[in-house]
Amino acid sequence: MSVSVIDYDAGNIRSVEKALAYLGQEVEVTRDRDRILSADRVILPGVGAFGDAMGKIRSYGLEPVIKEVVRQGTPFLGICLGLQLLFEESDETPGVAGLGLLEGRIRRIPDGEGLKIPHMGWNSLDVREGASLFRGIEGHPYVYFVHSYYLAAEHEEDVAASTFYSTKIHASVEHGNIFACQFHPEKSGEVGLKILDNFIHLENR
Numbered sequence: 001m002s003v004s005v006i007d008y009d010a011g012n013i014r015s016v017e018k019a020l021a022y023l024g025q026e027v028e029v030t031r032d033r034d035r036i037l038s039a040d041r042v043i044l045p046g047v048g049a050f051g052d053a054m055g056k057i058r059s060y061g062l063e064p065v066i067k068e069v070v071r072q073g074t075p076f077l078g079i080c081l082g083l084q085l086l087f088e089e090s091d092e093t094p095g096v097a098g099l100g101l102l103e104g105r106i107r108r109i110p111d112g113e114g115l116k117i118p119h120m121g122w123n124s125l126d127v128r129e130g131a132s133l134f135r136g137i138e139g140h141p142y143v144y145f146v147h148s149y150y151l152a153a154e155h156e157e158d159v160a161a162s163t164f165y166s167t168k169i170h171a172s173v174e175h176g177n178i179f180a181c182q183f184h185p186e187k188s189g190e191v192g193l194k195i196l197d198n199f200i201h202l203e204n205r
Contacts, residue, residue: 010046051093112166
Protein backbone atom coordinates (compact mmCIF):
# COMPACT_ATOMS: atom_id res chain seq x y z
CA MET A 1 0.00 0.00 0.00
CA SER A 2 1.53 3.32 -1.07
CA VAL A 3 0.43 6.54 0.61
CA SER A 4 1.16 10.02 -0.77
CA VAL A 5 1.05 12.92 1.67
CA ILE A 6 0.68 16.12 -0.34
CA ASP A 7 3.45 18.64 0.35
CA TYR A 8 2.34 22.26 0.02
CA ASP A 9 4.56 23.73 2.77
CA ALA A 10 1.86 23.39 5.45
CA GLY A 11 2.59 22.64 9.09
CA ASN A 12 2.14 19.23 10.72
CA ILE A 13 2.89 17.14 7.65
CA ARG A 14 5.74 15.28 9.36
CA SER A 15 3.51 14.21 12.28
CA VAL A 16 1.15 12.54 9.82
CA GLU A 17 4.06 10.89 8.03
CA LYS A 18 5.37 9.48 11.33
CA ALA A 19 1.98 8.13 12.36
CA LEU A 20 1.58 6.32 9.04
CA ALA A 21 5.10 4.93 9.24
CA TYR A 22 4.26 3.66 12.75
CA LEU A 23 1.35 1.79 11.16
CA GLY A 24 3.82 0.15 8.77
CA GLN A 25 2.82 2.11 5.67
CA GLU A 26 5.03 3.14 2.79
CA VAL A 27 4.72 6.93 2.91
CA GLU A 28 5.97 9.60 0.52
CA VAL A 29 5.67 13.33 1.15
CA THR A 30 5.51 14.81 -2.33
CA ARG A 31 4.01 17.36 -4.68
CA ASP A 32 4.91 15.34 -7.78
CA ARG A 33 1.80 14.87 -9.91
CA ASP A 34 2.58 11.38 -11.18
CA ARG A 35 3.53 10.05 -7.75
CA ILE A 36 0.36 11.45 -6.19
CA LEU A 37 -1.85 10.06 -8.94
CA SER A 38 -0.28 6.59 -8.75
CA ALA A 39 -0.61 6.28 -4.94
CA ASP A 40 -3.12 3.90 -3.36
CA ARG A 41 -4.11 6.52 -0.79
CA VAL A 42 -3.67 10.30 -0.75
CA ILE A 43 -3.69 12.56 2.32
CA LEU A 44 -3.93 16.36 2.52
CA PRO A 45 -2.90 17.36 6.05
CA GLY A 46 -1.99 20.78 7.38
CA VAL A 47 -2.32 23.56 9.88
CA GLY A 48 -2.31 27.25 8.99
CA ALA A 49 -4.45 29.84 7.25
CA PHE A 50 -7.01 28.96 4.58
CA GLY A 51 -6.02 31.69 2.10
CA ASP A 52 -2.29 31.08 2.39
CA ALA A 53 -2.81 27.34 1.94
CA MET A 54 -4.95 27.74 -1.17
CA GLY A 55 -2.33 30.12 -2.55
CA LYS A 56 0.38 27.51 -2.09
CA ILE A 57 -1.76 24.72 -3.55
CA ARG A 58 -2.41 26.82 -6.64
CA SER A 59 1.15 28.04 -6.99
CA TYR A 60 2.42 24.44 -6.97
CA GLY A 61 -0.23 23.39 -9.50
CA LEU A 62 -1.78 20.96 -7.04
CA GLU A 63 -5.45 21.92 -7.39
CA PRO A 64 -6.01 19.98 -10.64
CA VAL A 65 -3.98 17.07 -9.25
CA ILE A 66 -6.17 16.84 -6.13
CA LYS A 67 -9.32 17.00 -8.23
CA GLU A 68 -8.01 14.28 -10.52
CA VAL A 69 -7.23 12.05 -7.52
CA VAL A 70 -10.83 12.42 -6.42
CA ARG A 71 -12.20 11.85 -9.94
CA GLN A 72 -10.25 8.63 -10.38
CA GLY A 73 -11.69 7.25 -7.14
CA THR A 74 -8.55 7.06 -5.00
CA PRO A 75 -9.41 7.25 -1.29
CA PHE A 76 -8.54 10.80 -0.21
CA LEU A 77 -8.23 12.07 3.38
CA GLY A 78 -8.13 15.71 4.51
CA ILE A 79 -6.88 16.48 8.02
CA CYS A 80 -7.55 19.73 9.94
CA LEU A 81 -6.85 22.53 7.45
CA GLY A 82 -6.96 19.77 4.82
CA LEU A 83 -10.64 19.25 5.66
CA GLN A 84 -11.41 22.95 5.39
CA LEU A 85 -9.74 23.31 1.99
CA LEU A 86 -12.08 20.69 0.50
CA PHE A 87 -15.01 23.08 0.86
CA GLU A 88 -16.10 26.18 -0.99
CA GLU A 89 -15.00 29.12 1.16
CA SER A 90 -13.90 30.20 4.62
CA ASP A 91 -14.71 33.15 6.86
CA GLU A 92 -10.98 33.25 7.58
CA THR A 93 -10.17 34.54 4.08
CA PRO A 94 -13.25 36.00 2.37
CA GLY A 95 -13.04 35.97 -1.41
CA VAL A 96 -10.63 33.05 -1.63
CA ALA A 97 -12.23 29.97 -3.17
CA GLY A 98 -11.49 26.57 -1.69
CA LEU A 99 -11.23 23.38 -3.70
CA GLY A 100 -15.01 23.11 -3.80
CA LEU A 101 -15.03 19.31 -3.78
CA LEU A 102 -17.73 19.31 -1.10
CA GLU A 103 -20.51 21.77 -0.34
CA GLY A 104 -20.31 23.79 2.87
CA ARG A 105 -18.67 26.77 4.49
CA ILE A 106 -15.89 27.18 7.02
CA ARG A 107 -16.99 29.54 9.81
CA ARG A 108 -15.26 31.09 12.81
CA ILE A 109 -16.02 29.39 16.10
CA PRO A 110 -18.32 31.82 17.96
CA ASP A 111 -17.17 33.23 21.27
CA GLY A 112 -18.60 31.42 24.29
CA GLU A 113 -18.37 32.14 27.99
CA GLY A 114 -15.34 30.41 29.46
CA LEU A 115 -14.23 29.04 26.09
CA LYS A 116 -10.89 29.83 24.51
CA ILE A 117 -10.31 30.26 20.80
CA PRO A 118 -8.49 28.59 19.20
CA HIS A 119 -10.19 25.45 20.41
CA MET A 120 -7.26 23.36 21.65
CA GLY A 121 -7.79 20.06 23.36
CA TRP A 122 -9.68 16.80 23.56
CA ASN A 123 -13.37 16.54 22.73
CA SER A 124 -15.69 13.59 22.39
CA LEU A 125 -17.41 12.78 19.11
CA ASP A 126 -20.93 11.77 18.22
CA VAL A 127 -20.28 9.27 15.44
CA ARG A 128 -22.79 8.36 12.74
CA GLU A 129 -23.55 4.67 12.66
CA GLY A 130 -21.71 2.97 9.82
CA ALA A 131 -19.07 5.68 9.35
CA SER A 132 -16.11 3.99 7.67
CA LEU A 133 -13.31 5.89 9.42
CA PHE A 134 -14.71 4.90 12.82
CA ARG A 135 -15.15 1.19 12.19
CA GLY A 136 -14.35 -0.74 15.37
CA ILE A 137 -14.38 2.40 17.57
CA GLU A 138 -17.11 2.29 20.19
CA GLY A 139 -18.94 4.93 22.20
CA HIS A 140 -18.01 8.61 22.00
CA PRO A 141 -14.26 8.62 21.30
CA TYR A 142 -12.07 11.52 22.39
CA VAL A 143 -9.86 13.15 19.76
CA TYR A 144 -7.53 16.14 19.70
CA PHE A 145 -8.47 19.46 18.08
CA VAL A 146 -6.52 22.65 17.31
CA HIS A 147 -8.61 25.15 15.32
CA SER A 148 -10.36 28.51 15.29
CA TYR A 149 -12.64 27.77 12.35
CA TYR A 150 -15.09 24.93 11.87
CA LEU A 151 -17.07 23.22 9.15
CA ALA A 152 -20.76 23.80 8.61
CA ALA A 153 -21.44 21.17 5.94
CA GLU A 154 -24.27 21.80 3.49
CA HIS A 155 -25.42 18.17 3.51
CA GLU A 156 -26.01 16.34 6.79
CA GLU A 157 -25.54 13.00 5.06
CA ASP A 158 -21.86 13.92 4.48
CA VAL A 159 -21.24 14.27 8.22
CA ALA A 160 -19.61 11.22 9.80
CA ALA A 161 -18.98 12.72 13.26
CA SER A 162 -19.77 15.90 15.19
CA THR A 163 -18.71 17.58 18.41
CA PHE A 164 -19.79 20.66 20.35
CA TYR A 165 -17.57 23.60 21.27
CA SER A 166 -19.57 26.82 21.53
CA THR A 167 -21.52 25.49 18.53
CA LYS A 168 -22.11 22.22 16.74
CA ILE A 169 -19.00 21.36 14.74
CA HIS A 170 -18.97 18.91 11.86
CA ALA A 171 -15.79 17.11 12.87
CA SER A 172 -15.54 14.44 10.16
CA VAL A 173 -17.05 13.91 6.73
CA GLU A 174 -17.35 11.02 4.28
CA HIS A 175 -18.57 11.48 0.71
CA GLY A 176 -17.75 8.84 -1.89
CA ASN A 177 -13.98 8.44 -1.85
CA ILE A 178 -13.48 11.71 0.09
CA PHE A 179 -12.86 11.48 3.84
CA ALA A 180 -11.82 14.25 6.22
CA CYS A 181 -11.29 15.07 9.90
CA GLN A 182 -11.14 18.49 11.53
CA PHE A 183 -9.32 16.92 14.48
CA HIS A 184 -5.82 15.45 14.32
CA PRO A 185 -5.92 11.64 14.22
CA GLU A 186 -2.12 11.59 14.26
CA LYS A 187 -2.24 13.28 17.70
CA SER A 188 -5.25 11.38 19.07
CA GLY A 189 -3.57 8.31 20.53
CA GLU A 190 -4.88 4.82 19.85
CA VAL A 191 -8.23 6.12 18.57
CA GLY A 192 -6.47 8.30 16.01
CA LEU A 193 -4.21 5.48 14.86
CA LYS A 194 -7.29 3.28 14.41
CA ILE A 195 -8.92 5.99 12.27
CA LEU A 196 -5.82 6.23 10.07
CA ASP A 197 -5.63 2.44 9.85
CA ASN A 198 -9.30 2.31 8.83
CA PHE A 199 -8.58 4.80 6.07
CA ILE A 200 -5.66 2.73 4.81
CA HIS A 201 -7.78 -0.43 4.76
CA LEU A 202 -10.99 0.97 3.31
CA GLU A 203 -11.10 -1.74 0.66
CA ASN A 204 -11.77 -4.25 3.45
CA ARG A 205 -15.09 -2.63 4.42
